[in-house]
Amino acid sequence: MTLAHAPASDARAPRLALAGITKIYPSVVANEDVDLDVAPGEIHAVLGENGAGKSTLMKIIYGVTKPNAGTIRWEGREVTIANPARARKLGIGMVFQHFSLFETLTVAENIALALDRERAGGDLATRIADVSTHYGLPLDPGRHVHSMSVGERQRVEIVRCLLQDPRLLIMDEPTSVLTPQAVARLFETLRRLCDEGCSILYISHKLDEIRALCHRATVLRAGRVTGTCDPRLESSASLARMMIGGDLPHPQQREAKTGEPRLVIDGLSLDADDPFGTTLHDIRLTVRAGEIVGIAGVSGNGQKELMAALSGERTVERAGAVRLMDADAGRLDAEERRALGLAFVPEERLGRGAVPEMTLAENALLTAHRQGLVRHGFVAQARVREYAADTIRDYRVKAGGVDAAARSLSGGNLQKFIVGREIRQHPKVLIAAQPTWGVDVGAAAQIRQALIDLSNAGVAVLVVSEELDELFEICDRLAVIAQGRLSEANDTAATDAEEVGLLMSGSFIAAGAHSEREFSPAGAIGS
Amino acid sequence: MIRLEARPEPSKLFGWASPLIAVVATLIVGFVVFTALGKNPVEAFHAFFVKPVESLYGLGELLLKATPLMLIAVGLAAGYRANVWNIGAEGQLTMGAIAGGGVALAFHGSESMLVLPAMLVAGAAGGMAWAAIPAWLRTRFNANEILTSLMLVYIATLVLSLLVHDHWRDPEGFNFPQSKMFTETALLPNLLAETRLNVGFLFGLAVVFAGWLFLQKSYAGYQMRVAGLAPAAAHYAGISAPRTVWMGMLIGGACAGVAGVGEVAGPIGQLLPSVSPGYGFAAIIVAFVGRLHPVGILLASLLMSLLYLGGESAQLNLALPSAVTGLFQGTLLFFLLAADVFIHYRIRVARRHRARVAI
Numbered sequence: 008m009t010l011a012h013a014p015a016s017d018a019r020a021p022r023l024a025l026a027g028i029t030k031i032y033p034s035v036v037a038n039e040d041v042d043l044d045v046a047p048g049e050i051h052a053v054l055g056e057n058g059a060g061k062s063t064l065m066k067i068i069y070g071v072t073k074p075n076a077g078t079i080r081w082e083g084r085e086v087t088i089a090n091p092a093r094a095r096k097l098g099i100g101m102v103f104q105h106f107s108l109f110e111t112l113t114v115a116e117n118i119a120l121a122l123d124r125e126r127a128g129g130d131l132a133t134r135i136a137d138v139s140t141h142y143g144l145p146l147d148p149g150r151h152v153h154s155m156s157v158g159e160r161q162r163v164e165i166v167r168c169l170l171q172d173p174r175l176l177i178m179d180e181p182t183s184v185l186t187p188q189a190v191a192r193l194f195e196t197l198r199r200l201c202d203e204g205c206s207i208l209y210i211s212h213k214l215d216e217i218r219a220l221c222h223r224a225t226v227l228r229a230g231r232v233t234g235t236c237d238p239r240l241e242s243s244a245s246l247a248r249m250m251i252g253g254d255l256p257h258p259q260q261r262e263a264k265t266g267e268p269r270l271v272i273d274g275l276s277l278d279a280d281d282p283f284g285t286t287l288h289d290i291r292l293t294v295r296a297g298e299i300v301g302i303a304g305v306s307g308n309g310q311k312e313l314m315a316a317l318s319g320e321r322t323v324e325r326a327g328a329v330r331l332m333d334a335d336a337g338r339l340d341a342e343e344r345r346a347l348g349l350a351f352v353p354e355e356r357l358g359r360g361a362v363p364e365m366t367l368a369e370n371a372l373l374t375a376h377r378q379g380l381v382r383h384g385f386v387a388q389a390r391v392r393e394y395a396a397d398t399i400r401d402y403r404v405k406a407g408g409v410d411a412a413a414r415s416l417s418g419g420n421l422q423k424f425i426v427g428r429e430i431r432q433h434p435k436v437l438i439a440a441q442p443t444w445g446v447d448v449g450a451a452a453q454i455r456q457a458l459i460d461l462s463n464a465g466v467a468v469l470v471v472s473e474e475l476d477e478l479f480e481i482c483d484r485l486a487v488i489a490q491g492r493l494s495e496a497n498d499t500a501a502t503d504a505e506e507v508g509l510l511m512s513g514s515f516i517a518a519g520a521h522s523e524r525e526f527s528p529a530g531a532i533g534s
Numbered sequence: 535m536i537r538l539e540a541r542p543e544p545s546k547l548f549g550w551a552s553p554l555i556a557v558v559a560t561l562i563v564g565f566v567v568f569t570a571l572g573k574n575p576v577e578a579f580h581a582f583f584v585k586p587v588e589s590l591y592g593l594g595e596l597l598l599k600a601t602p603l604m605l606i607a608v609g610l611a612a613g614y615r616a617n618v619w620n621i622g623a624e625g626q627l628t629m630g631a632i633a634g635g636g637v638a639l640a641f642h643g644s645e646s647m648l649v650l651p652a653m654l655v656a657g658a659a660g661g662m663a664w665a666a667i668p669a670w671l672r673t674r675f676n677a678n679e680i681l682t683s684l685m686l687v688y689i690a691t692l693v694l695s696l697l698v699h700d701h702w703r704d705p706e707g708f709n710f711p712q713s714k715m716f717t718e719t720a721l722l723p724n725l726l727a728e729t730r731l732n733v734g735f736l737f738g739l740a741v742v743f744a745g746w747l748f749l750q751k752s753y754a755g756y757q758m759r760v761a762g763l764a765p766a767a768a769h770y771a772g773i774s775a776p777r778t779v780w781m782g783m784l785i786g787g788a789c790a791g792v793a794g795v796g797e798v799a800g801p802i803g804q805l806l807p808s809v810s811p812g813y814g815f816a817a818i819i820v821a822f823v824g825r826l827h828p829v830g831i832l833l834a835s836l837l838m839s840l841l842y843l844g845g846e847s848a849q850l851n852l853a854l855p856s857a858v859t860g861l862f863q864g865t866l867l868f869f870l871l872a873a874d875v876f877i878h879y880r881i882r883v884a885r886r887h888r889a890r891v892a893i
Binding site for chain 2: 318319320340341342343344345351353355358359360361362363364365369372373374376381384385386412
């Protein structure tokens, strides 16, 4: 503790200075000779594509991994950050992109674990509630983490860090699960933090955010620093160019020609299947051939449940509540709905969209078996490999070939493979949940283009995303989900982020229909 | 400093090498054990591993004992790949023996050529029925099939004991707890003169081949692997979880049941209070030593069979206790599981980076 509150040995020294950091993994060089310094009160962006080495660098700063070479100076003196506890003692807090939460514990218990003894005491639940409401990150301290969606888990991570009064806060893609209003609030918070002298390392692929928020940016490509700039003076295009070493593909114009209804959700209501899930209320939505309909919303408002009900992973009592190609599909399972022409890209890639231990060829077979890959009950090996190879080629998946294990791919490349696998089945309806979550800008642009092309070819596309920019870019119509209810779908051209943001906070829900998930800030801790 | 380092990809080489490492390590332990017992290790190894297979008769015995092991292990592998942990093959074997033996006794003295096929069908049905109980409990109540299938082993043994002590006891059997000897048409024909090897062995090979087709080549086998590796992905792809449990349990039960018939219609020739020296449990080891792959299982069943014979030979020639068989089986499984570490990890002797390390 003494060190954390000791005066800096040199007031002018950067809060954090890295020199010549190199980290070599068995199969890849993650960081090579990286220099980086962060001044007190500075918001410093670290930019780079997936696999550029951003996360590894942050893990080194936070003491999760050790570099093979290089020095770390904290407020002017050389330090050894052996573990995260040491990092926290120095005053470094981190919000991870992949969450480090114990699923079987509650929010408050998870937070208590990360705090030292005196901070974890007595009124923790109240402080969690205070901080979470202050920063617009509603959290019930008594809830178990396993029942929470990806976005809600990230909220826990952010609040956990803010409770530690850090002097350097590392934020790895923190805004992907927030409404525009909440992003604005978070930015205010971050600016206030930096005014108070806290430094912030901000990792994001949202170039607009970086330009709006950050004072300086260090750009990484393939583990090396390719440049440092003032993002306020750059354009998104110039930043992207530094990051990927080339120009971004621009999405082609949409040709809006819509046809018959392909997916009709007609008064779908569904009880939550776990105590902390969201109950769906009377969801109504029609997706026609040749259009892209988006569903916006803050994670945990029923997206997970809606996706399961549409994909067939959960069936519903009333068969007519979900209609595919004019057939009542509510009671059909996932396989039967696929036979009708449905394809689905799930939110979780590893473990749901793909089997981590299996090869890409075997993963192609997972859903594409109707493409002549199975004959007389036997797997047609040559055709399976061909299907996987074609998918890898057409969607420019960076992989070691069709025999590479799915888990050896980066998130973005695996997502490209899954999207390609689904699209190449010539679906009549494609549903995609968070299609570009955690995917680098280049791959995200490519995936969005693929969705646009698909709708131009007459397919009905439904996209559920927490990224408003993405939805505005590709969707013809946009609906908002909040507290298990779906707003009307409006033409994208006739609405804006402001209006959608209001809907996301549940403004469209009639006064009589009270919230299902009541929120008690001073929930039972220690129970 | 030596440390374990995760491999980026599981090693294919060690997938096959780790069983061999385990075998070698087991032999080393055997060497130490024999020496500690005051036996000449060379002589002991000769008695254990060579003497049993020196004669044609011995080779016949090797294949005879390997038959139920490969049959059961292939059936179990289907379930194990799908994370369906059927530990009760011994009970399913016993039920298969009871059902098949019941048919043999019901048609005692019949000249019909259909008796033997009927026994095999009844045996498979008996084993499946016994495996269906844990399958139903798992799919209906989410009861752990490891526990339920294991508990049913003891019930099956007691049912067999009841029958041979009472209803099915041979009236001319001098009050011994045993059934009548099966008649000619209820026995598996001999395959090789001067040995006890019967056509059951060919049946075992056929099942190994069928298992290879199912596990490695069929779409249903692929679906079961997906269900075992990533349940959420199986759900996403529309692979039914209950169906996977039922298939895994029933295939294992059918194979074990047929193996049970193979015993009572083969070397035993009647129903006794015990119809298996623990084949159902040894087959679990066989399945894992064989990497849940039918070809591996075929080889592992021969190895395990040799351990059985070697144990008997060691008792006769070296006056070692019968526990030595179980000791070798256990040691083998222990080393196999330990050697499996090398599939996902490699040993690295860490070098220190002196350059500019401040850590």
